[in-house]
Each structure stands twice: as C-alpha cells, then as structure tokens.
Amino acid sequence: MVDGQLVAELVEKYCTTRGYRYSYGTAGFRDDASRLDTVMFATGIIACLRSIALDGRPVGVMITASHNPASDNGVKIVEPDGSMLVQSWESTATDLANLLSSGSAEAIRQKIGQLASSGSGVRPRLVVGRDSRVSGPRLLQCLLGSASSLFQAQIRDYGLLTTPQLHYPTSRSLSMDRSVEEEDYFVDFSSAWNEITRLHDVEGLPCAGLVVDCANGVGGLKIHSFIPRCRVLSGTTTVINDNCSDAESLNRGCGADFVKTNQRLPTGIKETDGDSRLYCSFDGDADRVVFYYLNEDSKFQLLDGDRISALLAYFIAQLLEQSGLRSVLSMGVVQTAYANGSSTKYLQNQLNVPVTCAKTGVKHLHHEAVSNYDVGIYFEANGHGTVIFSDRFHDTVGSQTQDSLATKTLRLLPQLINQTVGDAISDMLAVLAVLSILKWSPSRWGKEFTDLPNLLNKVIVPDRSKFIATDQERRLTSPAGLQEKIDEAVSRFRSARSFVRASGTEDAVRVYAEAATQEEANELSAVVSRLVLESC
Ligand code: G16
Numbered sequence: 001m002v003d004g005q006l007v008a009e010l011v012e013k014y015c016t017t018r019g020y021r022y023s024y025g026t027a028g029f030r031d032d033a034s035r036l037d038t039v040m041f042a043t044g045i046i047a048c049l050r051s052i053a054l055d056g057r058p059v060g061v062m063i064t065a066s067h068n069p070a071s072d073n074g075v076k077i078v079e080p081d082g083s084m085l086v087q088s089w090e091s092t093a094t095d096l097a098n099l100l101s102s103g104s105a106e107a108i109r110q111k112i113g114q115l116a117s118s119g120s121g122v123r124p125r126l127v128v129g130r131d132s133r134v135s136g137p138r139l140l141q142c143l144l145g146s147a148s149s150l151f152q153a154q155i156r157d158y159g160l161l162t163t164p165q166l167h168y169p170t171s172r173s174l175s176m177d178r179s180v181e182e183e184d185y186f187v188d189f190s191s192a193w194n195e196i197t198r199l200h201d202v203e204g205l206p207c208a209g210l211v212v213d214c215a216n217g218v219g220g221l222k223i224h225s226f227i228p229r230c231r232v233l234s235g236t237t238t239v240i241n242d243n244c245s246d247a248e249s250l251n252r253g254c255g256a257d258f259v260k261t262n263q264r265l266p267t268g269i270k271e272t273d274g275d276s277r278l279y280c281s282f283d284g285d286a287d288r289v290v291f292y293y294l295n296e297d298s299k300f301q302l303l304d305g306d307r308i309s310a311l312l313a314y315f316i317a318q319l320l321e322q323s324g325l326r327s328v329l330s331m332g333v334v335q336t337a338y339a340n341g342s343s344t345k346y347l348q349n350q351l352n353v354p355v356t357c358a359k360t361g362v363k364h365l366h367h368e369a370v371s372n373y374d375v376g377i378y379f380e381a382n383g384h385g386t387v388i389f390s391d392r393f394h395d396t397v398g399s400q401t402q403d404s405l406a407t408k409t410l411r412l413l414p415q416l417i418n419q420t421v422g423d424a425i426s427d428m429l430a431v432l433a434v435l436s437i438l439k440w441s442p443s444r445w446g447k448e449f450t451d452l453p454n455l456l457n458k459v460i461v462p463d464r465s466k467f468i469a470t471d472q473e474r475r476l477t478s479p480a481g482l483q484e485k486i487d488e489a490v491s492r493f494r495s496a497r498s499f500v501r502a503s504g505t506e507d508a509v510r511v512y513a514e515a516a517t518q519e520e521a522n523e524l525s526a527v528v529s530r531l532v533l534e535s536c
Helices: 004-014 037-053 087-102 105-117 136-147 163-172 182-199 218-229 256-262 305-322 341-350 362-372 391-398 405-416 424-438 442-446 482-490 518-534
Strands: 029-032 058-063 072-078 125-130 154-160 210-213 237-240 278-282 289-294 300-303 331-335 355-357 375-379 385-389 454-459 468-470 475-478 497-502 509-514
Touching: 004 037, 004 105, 004 136, 029 037, 037 058, 037 072, 037 087, 037 105, 037 125, 037 136, 058 136, 058 163, 072 136, 072 163, 087 105, 125 136, 125 163, 136 154, 154 163, 163 182, 163 424, 182 218, 182 405, 182 424, 218 237, 218 424, 256 278, 256 289, 256 454, 278 424, 289 305, 289 424, 289 442, 300 305, 300 442, 305 331, 305 341, 305 375, 305 385, 305 405, 305 424, 305 442, 331 341, 331 362, 341 355, 362 375, 362 385, 385 405, 385 424, 391 405, 405 424, 454 518, 468 497, 475 482, 475 497, 482 497, 482 518, 497 518, 509 518
Parallel strands: 058 125, 125 154, 210 237, 210 278, 331 355, 331 375
Antiparallel strands: 029 072, 058 072, 278 289, 289 300, 375 385, 454 509, 468 475, 497 509
16 A cells, blocks of 8 residues: 555655656657656656566666766666567556656656556665766666656665676576676676687777777776786776766767767867777767778778677678588678668678668667577667577587687677667677788778768757658658658669657757768758658
8 A cells, every 4th residue: 555645745855847748769768967857756656566577687777868968867677588678568668767757746646656556575676877977877766766766666876887797697697696786797798708809719899909998988988997807908908088077068069979970079089199909989878889080191090880780790690500510500680771772782692691770779689689680780870779699509509519719709709799779888899800801991891882972961850750760760751741852852862771769868850861972861861851850
C-alpha cells in the first residue's frame, strides 16, 4: 500500500519541472538539464519496477546526455543483461513522466500506487552512474527520491563512469560472488589486450603513435587509469581534450560527434601536426569512437563506424576461414540508413558478408545482431557499436581440437570487445589489435573502399514530432507529400540518396545526403533541407 501523503510530498519536492512533454527517445530521456527533475523521479520508479519484474535483478541507470551540449542531460536505463531497456517498457516510462509533469496530484498518487503495488515482496536493485555534467548530482537526487523513498531500493552508486562502464557491473553483478568494482572493468579489458598482443608478438603500433580525443568528457578521466595497464599503448598514446572538470568544454569543438558530423579535426590537433599517427575521438560518455588520420597532403581522412565494421568483418572472416569455421558459423553486419553506400557494397560484394539495415539507435542494431548471427557486427556510422558472439560461437570455437593462432584469436576477441554495448575504450582496443596484427597503417585501412561523398545536416523545425519515418527510417510518411519531393530531388543527382528523420536525442531533424561528388552531396543536402523547412 502506497502512502498517499508520502507520494504527495515527494512529488512536490522532486517533480519541480512541470508542463513539459517528454518522450523516451533513441537513447532514453534527453533534454535541457533544467527540465529533467521530474523525468529523473519517474525513471527511479520505472527502473525499480523493471528490477521487481525481473525478481530483483539489478537494473542500470546512467545519467548522461552523451554527445549533447553540456547544458543538456538525460538518462539511459539498462537491462540486467547489459542491453538497453526493453522497448515494451519505453511507453510506460514516457506516460509516467508525462503524468508527473502534468502535476495532477490525485492521478499521480493513483498511478504510483497501482504501479508500486505490482511489486510487493521484491526489493529492487539499481546500479547507478553518471557522466561529468554539473547537473548530474542534482538529477541523481531526484532519482533517489523515488527509488529510495518509495521502493527502498538497494542502490549501488558508482559515481562518475563512462556509459559502457555502467553496463559492465549491471550485467555482471549476479555472476560474481562479490561486488563488481570499476577495477574489474580495467583489469578485464587490459588483460585481454595484453594477451592478444602477446599472442601475436605485437611490439608496436603500425603507425607513429595514437592520439585520443576524449571530448572533455568522463572518458578522459578513465583513459588515464586504463592506458598505463596496456602494453605497447602506454608509451605510444597521447590523450587530449581530457579536461572533464571544465564543464562547459564538454563536446565543444571536439569528440566523436563533432568530428564525424563536421568531418574535421577536433580542437587540439592541427593539420600541420601531419604525421603518420592514428587519431581517435570518443563522445561525451565514451560509448562511441571514430578514427582518422592525416594523409600525405596533411588532409583529414575519417575512419568512422562503417570502417570499423568493415575492418572487423574482414579480420573475423579471415580467422573463421583459417579455423575452418566460415561455413559453420554465421557472420553478418548490421548498419543504419546513415551507412555510406560504398561500405555496404564492400561488405556484400568484396567480403561476401550479409548486411541488414536497422533503425537508428544501438538498441535496434543490437537486437538485429543478436537475433540473426553467430558473429553479429554492428556499428552506426557515428561510431556507436560492438560485436556480439553467440553461445553457439563459444561452443563451436571452444570445442575446436586444433589450437591454431586463428582459433586462439577467435577465443580472445569476445574478451577484448565489450559485448553489452558500444564502448569507445574496448572498440578502440579491438581496432588497434586488428591493425597491429594485420600490420595495416591507418592509410592502408582507409584504402579498402572509397566513401561516397556525403553530408549530414541538422534542421531546426517548430515541431519535429511531425516527421514520421518508415522503412528503417529511410522514408517519411509525414508531413504529407514531402517524401515525393525528396525523391524528385534525389533523381536529379548522380549516385544519390537522401533521407530525413527526426532526431531522438536533439530537438532537430536530421538530413542525410550522399552523391557522386561532394558538391552534389552539398547541393542535394541544401535542397532537401529547404524542402523540410517549407513543409513545416
Ligand atoms: C545515441 C544513440 C545512438 C544514436 C545517437 C543519435 O547516441 O545511442 O544509437 O545514433 O544517439 O541519435 P538521433 O539521431 O536519434 O539523435 P549517444 O552517443 O548520444 O547516446
């Protein structure tokens, strides 16, 4: 029985942001931090109910707005297996946040009473972390306001973490006979790196060094604890944009989203720095990574999520071949509509790897990869992704009688790659391991295929919810008539493709355009962006 007086007091105290419409988007709730108190209170309830529904298994809550500006914040809910909140619960979360936002006291009391009564008898467990945003501690208090006071949840607060670091203890809490510590994460992935590089006698990187741009986010804090544990990397890595105590500099002119969207170097690196180093950029919560290098003319060359998929598919296909398992285990790549057309062709035609297209959001790609393949490789073009290895993969590779180098490497890869979610640190290690083993320089990696010129634009519209997409978000069904106009515009350019979708993390509509030349891609992007504005 829920104490109506207590609910009223808590709602009064914590649900101070009223009158907003919230929606559980691509990666949870996300908004200007000043509007999120109510959402965090709602999230505390939803996370507890989810844990109760799963017999008290630990549910993760990560307070972050990832690539968004420093003034935003948000929250991602994580399932006990480390994947994102099951989609069937997203609408419950949205409805509750909106009910709390409406401020209708009696309806709120009734709803919370109804939701909380379904969980009597089981004590919920939460695993909580946050990125470096200044609003994080305040929003945490709103979360605890419902989780502790209403549900007496057992809460482990890890403080500052990257998002993948939060997924790690969430998914391992039950399989360990002691509490999972941050140290376990560092030890696990650095040990896998040290083992795989020793196995292949790697004594140096196939480039003049590594530069890691941490977006001035929480990844900057963690990478300094991590790199010294890694052989080869400790002497060759330079970390930049690692000042997460300067709150305003988060994602500003740096980080994975800036580099990918603007297709240029982040603050802290100049084209005149031109050398044969490999560069990479994390995003604000270090769950995405993109790579780049400067070519012989000191020009920026991007190696994004499509390239990471292609590199890993090339390497793992080779290992499966060498182990005699290529026809035994299925391997496929999952992309989104943002994948460059050249990468899709390369995977299908050069590597003979099946490719499927999912809606934007790693939760969609993850599901597709798990359901279809023994080795499911998924990366969004923005660098968000991972590789999933099925139980069948582990059984088959584990029972191989021959102990070849390829088979040993296949056994180590699942330890090196954080399979719960995209992880900038772990993905970086996987890429560096593969490049080092293949002895591929950054430019060698870049030569596998040539990207079609493209442009990603953001258009601010009065109401982005009017833009409704279908066909894995490649076509619009609303506003009426807009898709036909986009089709007509695309038909006027060579090798062209363009699509429009509402962002689920920012108040904007994204316009992607691809064409035979950069000039044509830019022009197509301008035409479609204009059509978007005219349709409002
Ligand atoms: C989140 C999601 C990604 C998605 C990105 C942009 O990333 O986890 O899967 O690609 O948002 O989504 P949208 O285009 O809907 O704004 P992050 O790194 O910001 O959490």
